[in-house]
Amino acid sequence: MDYTKLFSSRTKYMKASEIRELLKLAEGKDVISFAGGLPDPQTFPVDEMAEISSYVIEKYGAQALQYAPTAGVTLFRRTLASWLENQGVAVNSDDMILVTTGSQQGLDLTSRVLLDKGDIVITEKPTYLAAINAFKPAEPRFIGIEIDDDGMKTDELEKTLKTMDKQDLSRIKFVYTIPTSQNPGGVTMSMERRKHLLELADQYDLLIVEDDPYSHFVFEPIEFQPLKTLDKNGRVLYLGTFSKILAPGLRVGFMLGNKDLVSMMELAKQAMDLHSATLSQYVALEAIKRGVVDKTIEKARSIYKVKRDAMLEALDRYFTGLGRWTHPVGGMFIFVYLNKDVDTKPLMYKALEKGVAYVPGGSFFVDGTGKNTLRLNFSYPSIEQIKEGIKRLGEFFSSI
Numbered sequence: 001m002d003y004t005k006l007f008s009s010r011t012k013y014m015k016a017s018e019i020r021e022l023l024k025l026a027e028g029k030d031v032i033s034f035a036g037g038l039p040d041p042q043t044f045p046v047d048e049m050a051e052i053s054s055y056v057i058e059k060y061g062a063q064a065l066q067y068a069p070t071a072g073v074t075l076f077r078r079t080l081a082s083w084l085e086n087q088g089v090a091v092n093s094d095d096m097i098l099v100t101t102g103s104q105q106g107l108d109l110t111s112r113v114l115l116d117k118g119d120i121v122i123t124e125k126p127t128y129l130a131a132i133n134a135f136k137p138a139e140p141r142f143i144g145i146e147i148d149d150d151g152m153k154t155d156e157l158e159k160t161l162k163t164m165d166k167q168d169l170s171r172i173k174f175v176y177t178i179p180t181s182q183n184p185g186g187v188t189m190s191m192e193r194r195k196h197l198l199e200l201a202d203q204y205d206l207l208i209v210e211d212d213p214y215s216h217f218v219f220e221p222i223e224f225q226p227l228k229t230l231d232k233n234g235r236v237l238y239l240g241t242f243s244k245i246l247a248p249g250l251r252v253g254f255m256l257g258n259k260d261l262v263s264m265m266e267l268a269k270q271a272m273d274l275h276s277a278t279l280s281q282y283v284a285l286e287a288i289k290r291g292v293v294d295k296t297i298e299k300a301r302s303i304y305k306v307k308r309d310a311m312l313e314a315l316d317r318y319f320t321g322l323g324r325w326t327h328p329v330g331g332m333f334i335f336v337y338l339n340k341d342v343d344t345k346p347l348m349y350k351a352l353e354k355g356v357a358y359v360p361g362g363s364f365f366v367d368g369t370g371k372n373t374l375r376l377n378f379s380y381p382s383i384e385q386i387k388e389g390i391k392r393l394g395e396f397f398s399s400i
């Protein structure tokens with residue numbers, strides 16, 4: 001049967017992620033991969049999770065195995081709210097938490113609830129590829145705003161907003177940002193720009209979607225606050241996740257924002273999967289209560305700091321003269337801008353032959369630019385692999 005004739009029109013935007021394809025190519029070969037975005041499994045609290053899992057089933061029994069409310073297990077949502085407050089993420093009285101199946105589902109829900117064809121989404125340039133892929137089926141128009149070491153250039157955003165006509169301004173549905181340890185850019189938005197962004201949101205009546213998987217394990221002593229906390233007017237929809245601070249396999253994420261907005265997301269989620277896994281929510285709840293999440297964060301912080309330093313050192317050694325790169329204060333990625341006017345996408349196959357994989361940066365740019373860029377992941381490879389892989393990559397780019 002020809003199944004393709006059955007596919008809906010939105011499937012034309014469903015493309016296999018380049019990163020996943022790349023990882024497949026690298027499989028089984030002597031390839032050092034900087035292409036993925038996986039946490040280091042050393043950060044997973046395996047023993048504690050074994051104990052927690054059996055405890056949860058013993059203590060909560062059928063409750064942990066039963067269907068749950070779409071918004072999430074009530075006890076978990078309450079515990080999460082106070083943990084977030086302790087972490088400096090403001091949870092206001094007119095806010096609601098919706099537990100999601102990873103924050104990726106939060107992106108999909110945002111797309112389904114907010115976007116119609118022709119609406120405008122403003123993103124950083126570069127931005128998270130899977131967010132672009134979540135928004136695309138709704139056929140919005142994207143506007144990309146450049147980033148530098150201080151995150152999204154909000155003065156550029158202001159200029160863009162000033163030049164837009166009334167009709168286009170009314171079609172802006174949200175500004176999507178990853179302000180802290182950005183993926184893929186590896187930069188963090190300054191406090192000044194955070195405040196400016198919120199001022200612009202007030203002035204132009206904009207919603208901000210703050211995607212924040214990385215701020216809990218920033219490993220430099222920098223001063224920053226989430227946009228959600230700085231926001232006084234309910235303009236921020238905050239997406240969070242346990243993927244990087246406990247375990248991605250649990251698929252526990254959440255959305256936090258004004259209840260008028262989040263309750264519509266709850267309705268959309270109901271039709272999608274009824275609710276996120278009850279058992280995972282109880283495990284995450286117990287992991288917060290026992291301090292396992294906080295311990296995992298500490299561990300991730302120290303492991304990733306050492307790995308980031310190793311990658312920066314190797315880049316200094318093998319990439320000097322080839323380009324510039326970001327110096328992330330947290331997260332998992334370094335982004336490289338090559339000096340040469342090359343396209344890193346076709347070059348990636350040649351790099352694979354040299355035994356090293358990266359993600360070509362172009363797909364992170366909503367306007368088709370960024371061809372001379374690449375994303376490097378430092379959380380997953382070992383220190384030795386980082387040293388050897390950056391050496392291979394530096395020699396490769398020097399040779400072209």
Ligand SMILES: Cc1ncc(COP(=O)(O)O)c(C=O)c1O
Nearest residue numbers: 102103104128183211241243253
């Ligand atoms: C910026 C960003 N948002 C969202 C996600 C999705 O994470 P998850 O669905 O595992 O919570 C990721 C994962 O790498 C990410 O980097």
